[in-house]
Amino acid sequence: MxxxxxxxxxxxxxxxxxxxxxxxxxxxxxxxxxxxxxxxxxxxxxxxxxxxxxxxxxxxxxxxxxxxxxxxxxxxxxxxxxxxxxxxxxxxxxxxxxxxxxxxxxxxxxxxxxxxxxxxxxxxxLGLYSKKHKALTELTSGSTVALPNDPTNEGRALHLLADNGVIVLKDGVGVAATLADVKDAKGLKFKELEAASVPRALTDVDAAVINGNYALEADLKPAKDALVLEKGENxxxxxxxxxxxxxxxxxxxxxxxxxxxxxxxxxxxxxxxxxxxxxxxxxxxxx
Structure with a gap:
């Protein structure tokens, strides 16, 4: 969804x-x-x-x-x-x-x-995209997810995954979350990349969290192609x-x-x- x-x-x-x-x-x-x-x-x-x-x-x-x-x-x-x-x-x-x-x-x-x-x-x-899977439930133990590696966007990416049940973060983790704050990765592996490089890695990983502008430049349509997107409210x-x-x-x-x-x-x-x-x-x- x-x-x-x-x-x-x-x-x-x-x-x-x-x-x-x-x-x-x-x-x-x-x-x-x-x-x-x-x-x-x-x-x-x-x-x-x-x-x-x-x-x-x-x-x-x-x-x-x-x-x-x-x-x-x-x-x-x-x-x-x-x-x-x-x-x-x-x-x-x-x-x-x-x-x-x-x-x-x-x-x-x-x-x-x-x-x-x-x-x-x-x-x-900021959305989660995949060329290999059509639903979040297809991301299982051993799957690799690419993330933007700068502090603000990696935190956003991890919260997006946590908000949708893909991972579990430690209690009370703020917007500057890092991989060290992942309480339960559910067997997922993470690949940290410069934000601009993440779309190019999409075919090499199971899924990737991509910034909106870079998704557009890669001819992705966030409103249609993302498995999940951040909410706009607040x-x-x-x-x-x-x-x-x-x-x-x-x-x-x-x-x-x-x-x-x-x-x-x-x-x-x-x-x-x-x-x-x-x-x-x-x-x-x-x-």
């Missing part, structure tokens, strides 16, 4: 930032700084994003809404979950849109960065627009935040993703 829906995000590669920036998106540089390092609010706003659905949503705004709002918008695509925050912290891009608040909080703590959320935009489903993992602390009130950021929470974007998300991604507008949950 399939269930309802939620987001995503994970950890990633360490290739050179310059290569990541030039390999994807526009070749233009981020906004030049003026007035003692403050962003040039007349320059184009450069936003780093995962390809799908984040860059898709931003490109919809760019092509349909930005000009009328007086916003020049450029989109830089990243295929990992580390470089966008580093580029935002360093001022190489003006903002990013790829992550949820729990991931951002963990990243800031570990890297000494001060990137902050501006506005919620959408939820993506879910803290909305994907956010984020900036370096102090840039929240940049007029360009405020324009983009308003556009990302607009009725037009809501309709675009609902029409394009058919329940596999859902709007989750509003103020971010405090980490």
């Amino acid at each position: 399939r269930k309802n829906i939620k987001i995503t995000a994970a950890v990633a590669a360490t290739s050179a930032l310059a290569l990541a920036l030039t390999a994807c998106g526009s070749s233009s540089d981020p906004a030049a700084k003026k007035d003692g390092g403050k962003p040039d609010t007349d320059a184009a706003l450069v936003v780093g994003a995962s390809p799908s659905p984040h860059a898709d949503i931003l490109n919809f705004v760019k092509d349909n809404l930005a000009q009328k709002a007086g916003l020049k918008l450029q989109v830089k695509e990243f295929t990992d979950y580390v470089l966008p925050n580093k580029a935002t912290q360093d001022g190489q891009i003006d903002a990013n849109y790829f992550q949820h608040v729990p991931y951002l909080d963990d990243f800031n703590k570990k890297n000494g960065t001060d990137v902050v959320p501006v506005v919620n935009v959408h939820l993506e489903p 879910n803290p993992y909305a994907n956010i627009l984020a900036v370096k602390k102090g840039n929240e009130n940049d007029p360009r950021i405020q324009k983009l935040a308003k556009l990302l929470n607009s009725p037009e974007v809501k309709k675009f998300i609902e029409d394009k993703y058919d329940g596999s991604v859902i709007p989750a507008f509003g103020a971010p949950t405090k980490g």
